[in-house]
Amino acid sequence: NAGVTQTPKFRILKIGQSMTLQCTQDMNHNYMYWYRQDPGMGLKLIYYSVGAGITDKGEVPNGYNVSRSTTEDFPLRLELAAPSQTSVYFCASSYSNVDYYGYTFGSGTRLTVV
């Protein structure tokens, strides 16, 4: 049982480049989330999904896109990378929207845009 797997672990992008951060979970969780963590700041929700085919914006969605074609996968797309997107990105999943069951987080992707 791998939990939540994120790839890549590290990436350096040039301004204007695009990339996809991959996230997959093997726990059959319906709910999946993308957060970013800036230095010294709390995690901010970018996008979330409540099931395959359903996605919605979080607190800081600008500059990102997501898709959820399967229960397992929830990729995050950066179309035109900007220095402001330099951050650590965490994917998470949960059994339900009732947080009592808790979120399982991936180990993160550290992205630097230069």
Next chain:
Amino acid sequence: KNQVEQSPQSLIILEGKNCTLQCNYTVSPFSNLRWYKQDTGRGPVSLTIMTFSENTKSNGRYTATLDADTKQSSLHITASQLSDSASYICVVSDRGSTLGRLYFGRGTQLTVWP
């Protein structure tokens, strides 16, 4: 405005000593409060969760308390170990939406010295 404030921002203690971390929140309506431990370069891992009716919860050497009236929580670590060195994040969930939004504190960076 819903916020979660943690103190201190950082803390250094000697191995074997106890410490207490603080969390104050203004999130309303309140659903639950969770403490996460985040090791360097890893995703957060849940330590404890408390709902409105619970005022203390233990997980080994970690004991969390909640005062829902004053909207304060604390995480007490006893007999600290080197492996306790990490960031400890307070996360509060609201009932204001179907998603049950999470509000993250900035974390307390704990360093345990031998």
